[in-house]
Amino acid sequence: MKNAQRTKKQGTDELQRGVLERLATVFKLLSEPTRLAILHELRNRSQSVGELVATLGTSQANVSKQLRILFDHSILGRKQSGNQVFYEILEPGVFGLCAEVCRLLNRRAENNGHIQYDI
Amino acid sequence: MKNAQRTKKQGTDELQRGVLERLATVFKLLSEPTRLAILHELRNRSQSVGELVATLGTSQANVSKQLRILFDHSILGRKQSGNQVFYEILEPGVFGLCAEVCRLLNRRAENNGHIQYDI
DNA sequence: ATTCTAAATCGCTAATTAACCATATACCGT
DNA sequence: ACGGTATATGGTTAATTAGCGATTTAGAAT
Known part of the structure; x- marks a missing residue:
């Protein structure tokens, strides 16, 4: 019970x-x-902002803003490399959450006779 | 491969x-x-709107609205009983998600030397 | 029918925010 | 220094929504 004092x-x-x-x-x-x-894009490899912009169908400004939000919450890390900035997953736990939601949705979908996703 | 046709x-x-x-x-x-x-309140037993209002610190109108949102998404079921309406959990999977987020947060908190939650 | 209680809905406000365009910053090559 | 490329930021708009008070709807009891 080392942390007993600080534990609520x-x-x-x-x-x-x-x-x-x-x-x-x-x-x-x-x-x-x-x-x-x-x-999802960053799951398997770090990518630069530009790569993400090319893949996702939204503006560079928006990608940058969303990256910042995830970075500020320590879901992502960033590494500058020359001109570019590469982002990477710092919190792989998010994929477990996504997978669990997928299972939940699939369980429901089964009742309607089709399987839907896998992330 | 029964559902192959409808499966994307x-x-x-x-x-x-x-x-x-x-x-x-x-x-x-x-x-x-x-x-x-x-x-969280409904986890262990169904409760009427009134009971929830008494427990949560918010207005009856707001509780009712949030209940409706959860009901509309089939997270909750409702059962009328005379004057009152009882809500119950229909999708216990949500607790698994909460638990996973707790674990994620606790993993982070450990780095700061304290354990925080358990839902 | 009337009254009481429980729940849902309406109208509103304030706050949040995704997405866009335009601009600024920063780094590189020349 | 200058131009080019990559990223971040500022400013704005439109949409969403949590929460509130007031009202409405519906059931129960007298």
């Missing part, structure tokens, strides 16, 4: 607002298709 | 926008603290 032990029923807010923040990061597309 | 098989690299949007929609549902609080 909450009752079974009452859950602190702050905890819910942190959870919500993570979900919110993943609640935009463009950001999910960025994560 | 996508290439390794290109991911349909629609899939990302559906994923994003699920994450968005979970991206508000009030909705997470509702889910």
Whole structure:
């Protein structure tokens, strides 16, 4: 129990607002298709902003902004290389979350007779 | 391969926008603290709107609205009982998602020397 | 029917934000 | 220094939405 002092032990029923807010923040990061597309693109290899812009169907400004959001939350890391900036996944846990949502959606889809995705 | 015809098989690299949007929609549902609080409250037992209003610190109108959103997405079911309406979890998978986010946050928190949550 | 209670809906405001265009910054080659 | 390329930022717009108070709808009980 090393961290006992700093550990907040909450009752079974009452859950602190702050905890819910942190959870919500993570979900919110993943609640935009463009950001999910960025994560998916970076899954297997780091890429420069330009590469991402070429792949995703949106403006350079928008890609840059979404990258910043993910970077600011430490989901992505960045490495400058000369003229370009390469982004990489720092938090692979996000893919586990996506996979779990896919399973959830597929479970539902089965009831309608078709399988839909795999990320 | 029963569902082959209706199954969309996508290439390794290109991911349909629609899939990302559906994923994003699920994450968005979970991206508000009030909705997470509702889910947490309902985890162990169905509750009426009134009970939820008494527990959560927000207006009846707001609770009702958030319940509707979760209901419309089939995360919750409702059962009328006389004067009251009871809501219940229809999609327990959401708790798995919350737990995974907690683990993700805890992994990060460990680097700062404290454990934070458990939902 | 009337009253009481429970839940849903309406109208509104304030805050957030994705996406765009235009501009600025920064780095490289010449 | 200068031009070219890559990325970031500023400013704006349009859309979404959480939350509130007020009202409406619906059921229960008298």
